[in-house]
Amino acid sequence: MPTKYRGTPDETRALSALINLLRASEAFNASLQREAAAAELSASQFGVLEALLHLGPTCQGELAVKLLRSGGSLTSVVAGLERRGLVERRREGSDKRYVTVRLTAKGERLIAGIFPTHARTVARQFRALTAPEQDELRRLCRKLGRSLEPG
């Protein structure tokens, strides 16, 4: 691998860590996409259903933040799920700006059926690492992610 740019040791260390982080992440995203596709869901749709399963009824803006999607994007994702009868949208409560999204019985059956398999799949994929290694990875990623949020 010929290289025209030579950085400092700090730079090459960081870049090298970064590239492996991004690669692993893309591999997991691809895997997730395959799993979702098997249920005729996009990765984003899967994410919304999963979030609703774990959080219960949630307003759209909050879903957008949790899933790191723009508000506009989330509108269309949720609209698609609603068309398929997997979620319900209602403006309820005193503040009519908020749209509460909740799973329908059909949506809950779907995601509750898929999620355990997903969890097993991820656990299997992570067997490449020992339990302490997984915890350490989590810690490092969390620290890194935290530090990026502000600037």
Next chain:
Amino acid sequence: MPTKYRGTPDETRALSALINLLRASEAFNASLQREAAAAELSASQFGVLEALLHLGPTCQGELAVKLLRSGGSLTSVVAGLERRGLVERRREGSDKRYVTVRLTAKGERLIAGIFPTHARTVARQFRALTAPEQDELRRLCRKLGRSLEPG
């Protein structure tokens, strides 16, 4: 955070590591996108220029693999760079199916001007971790990524 699904400890450990991995990765992608945009480049265009800087002239298929993009996608990314005079495409060598992509002088000036800043930025972002932590993160991600490639 109320949860309706309770997995095994293995599953929650792996899922928890995964979510932090994906979050960190998305934060870096967003940061990279901002850096590229400052030079009026998309993240993919930046990736192509960077790859060419480090690898030298490379055929399109290889770029697609390195950057984890589809062949069709790469055609349009490279076409955009060619329109702006940053890269050159030529069918050369005995096998006329291959298109060799190389930086023009203008393209090389651009990416060579940007890359050192990028490297410093990444190094700064990684200062949230110590050097051994960065190496460990790299090792863990690499191991994990490797294990996902086949199945």
Next chain:
DNA sequence: CGCTATTATTTTGATATCAAACTATATGCC
């Protein structure tokens, strides 16, 4: 109360990406 600013969502227009169909070239086998 009425005006202004803020917040939540939706719509719109542009871009990026992919998968699949298509073209051109190369290779293997008879």
Next chain:
DNA sequence: GGCATATAGTTTGATATCAAAATAATAGCG
């Protein structure tokens, strides 16, 4: 040589996403 198959890249059509503009509801303040 001539046909079948494989490989590299391009084109096309569909989908996903975002940013910004538009809409709707609320809150604050005089």
